[in-house]
Amino acid sequence: MGAALLMPYWFLLMVLVGPSPLKGPWSVGAVVLLPIPAAVVTGLVAGVRQMEGTAVKELLGGPLAAMNVPVARTLRARLGTGLWFSLHLHVGVVVGAASLALPPFALxxxxxxxFGWGVDDPRSPLYAWKHSPYQWLGPPAGLACVVALLGLIVVAGRTLAVLAPRFLGPTPEERVAELEEQAAKLAERNRLARELHDSVGHALSVVTLQAGAASRVLDRDPDFAREALTAIEESARAALADLDHVLGLLREDKARTTPQPTLADLERLVEQTRIAGVELDHGVDAAVAGIPAAVSREAYRIVQEGLTNALRHAGKVPVTLRITVADDRLNVLVANPLSGPPGRTRAGGGRGLGGIRERVTVLRGEMAAGPVRGEWRMEVSLPLMSGA
Structure with a gap:
C-alpha cells in the first residue's frame, strides 16, 4: 500500500523536475527526497489519521487495534499522522521494491x-562462474533471498505495528476527553438508576402495603378495600409513567421524556403514602412553590425515597414530614419512631440512602441520617442556588 500511495508523488515530481534547471544527480535526488516532506504535509489532513488507523488495525494489528483512532483535530495529532504517513509510504516502497526484485532474482x-543462459562464450563475465563449482551456490543463495524477503516483510510489519500507537494513538488531550466522556456516561447511568430506584421502588413498596391491607379487610370493609385497589391502580400508572420516562431517556426519544415530578406534585405522593396505612403528619412552607425547578425535582425524589424507607423498614408507624425554606436553603425532615429493639439501627440504609446522598452531593447540599432519641431522622439541606 505504501509503495502504491507514493507513486503519484514520484510521477508528479518527475513532471515538475523535467523542465527545471536541476540536472543529473540533483534531479534524481529531488525526485527521491521531496516525497518525504510532501507525504508529511498530506498526513496533516484530518481524515488521514482515521484512514491510516483503520489500515493498521486490519492489516498489522498490534496495540493500536484496541485503541480508538478518531479524526485528527489537534496540531499534535496531525503532526504525528503526517510523520506516520511518510514513514508508511517509504517503508512500503522499500518492501514493495524488494518484493518485485528479489523473487525473480532468487529464481x-x-x-x-x-541452464546454459548463453554463457558459453569465454568472453562472458559469467563464463568462469558457470564452469566452476561455485555455480552450485546459486540455489542456496536464491533460497536465502526468499528468506530475507520474508524476514523484511515480517520485521517491517511488526515494527510498524509497535510504532503505530506512538504516531496514531490518542494524545493526552484526547485521553482526557475520552475519560470525561466515560465519566459523563457513568454519571448519567447512575442518575437513571436513581430515578428507577426512587420512583418505581416507591410505587412497588406502596402497592405491596396497599394490596396487603386490602386483602385483610376485603370481607369486613369492602369500601376501604375498593379505595386501596384504586390507589394501587394510580400508583402503578404513575410508576409506568416514570419508567416510560427513563426508557425514553435511554432511547433518546424526546416524545417519551415527559416532565419529572416536583414538589408541586407532593400531595399525590402524600395521599399514596396515607392510603398505604401510614399516619403521615406533613407540613410544607408556601415559599416552596418559588424554588428553582432543579432543586424541586431532586427534593421530590428525596422525599419519595425517605417515605419509601420508612415504609420498608419501619412499617405502618407515624411519619413526620417537614419541608421549609430558610436562609436561601430548602430543608427536608423525614422522621419516624424506630421499630424493633432499642439497640437496632439501620446504619448504612441500603441503596436508598446512598441514592439520596448522591442527589444531595450533586446539589452541594448537606445530609444527616440516623437514630436520634428513639427516632430515625433524615435531614437534608439544599442550597437554592444549586438550581441556577
Missing part, C-alpha cells in the same frame, strides 16, 4: 546451474 539463482 534465476536457483536454476542457474541447470
Amino acid at each position: 534465476v539463482l536457483a536454476v542457474f546451474p541447470f
Whole structure:
C-alpha cells in the first residue's frame, strides 16, 4: 500500500523536475527526497489519521487495534499522522521494491546451474562462474533471498505495528476527553438508576402495603378495600409513567421524556403514602412553590425515597414530614419512631440512602441520617442556588 500511495508523488515530481534547471544527480535526488516532506504535509489532513488507523488495525494489528483512532483535530495529532504517513509510504516502497526484485532474482539463482543462459562464450563475465563449482551456490543463495524477503516483510510489519500507537494513538488531550466522556456516561447511568430506584421502588413498596391491607379487610370493609385497589391502580400508572420516562431517556426519544415530578406534585405522593396505612403528619412552607425547578425535582425524589424507607423498614408507624425554606436553603425532615429493639439501627440504609446522598452531593447540599432519641431522622439541606 505504501509503495502504491507514493507513486503519484514520484510521477508528479518527475513532471515538475523535467523542465527545471536541476540536472543529473540533483534531479534524481529531488525526485527521491521531496516525497518525504510532501507525504508529511498530506498526513496533516484530518481524515488521514482515521484512514491510516483503520489500515493498521486490519492489516498489522498490534496495540493500536484496541485503541480508538478518531479524526485528527489537534496540531499534535496531525503532526504525528503526517510523520506516520511518510514513514508508511517509504517503508512500503522499500518492501514493495524488494518484493518485485528479489523473487525473480532468487529464481534465476536457483536454476542457474541447470541452464546454459548463453554463457558459453569465454568472453562472458559469467563464463568462469558457470564452469566452476561455485555455480552450485546459486540455489542456496536464491533460497536465502526468499528468506530475507520474508524476514523484511515480517520485521517491517511488526515494527510498524509497535510504532503505530506512538504516531496514531490518542494524545493526552484526547485521553482526557475520552475519560470525561466515560465519566459523563457513568454519571448519567447512575442518575437513571436513581430515578428507577426512587420512583418505581416507591410505587412497588406502596402497592405491596396497599394490596396487603386490602386483602385483610376485603370481607369486613369492602369500601376501604375498593379505595386501596384504586390507589394501587394510580400508583402503578404513575410508576409506568416514570419508567416510560427513563426508557425514553435511554432511547433518546424526546416524545417519551415527559416532565419529572416536583414538589408541586407532593400531595399525590402524600395521599399514596396515607392510603398505604401510614399516619403521615406533613407540613410544607408556601415559599416552596418559588424554588428553582432543579432543586424541586431532586427534593421530590428525596422525599419519595425517605417515605419509601420508612415504609420498608419501619412499617405502618407515624411519619413526620417537614419541608421549609430558610436562609436561601430548602430543608427536608423525614422522621419516624424506630421499630424493633432499642439497640437496632439501620446504619448504612441500603441503596436508598446512598441514592439520596448522591442527589444531595450533586446539589452541594448537606445530609444527616440516623437514630436520634428513639427516632430515625433524615435531614437534608439544599442550597437554592444549586438550581441556577
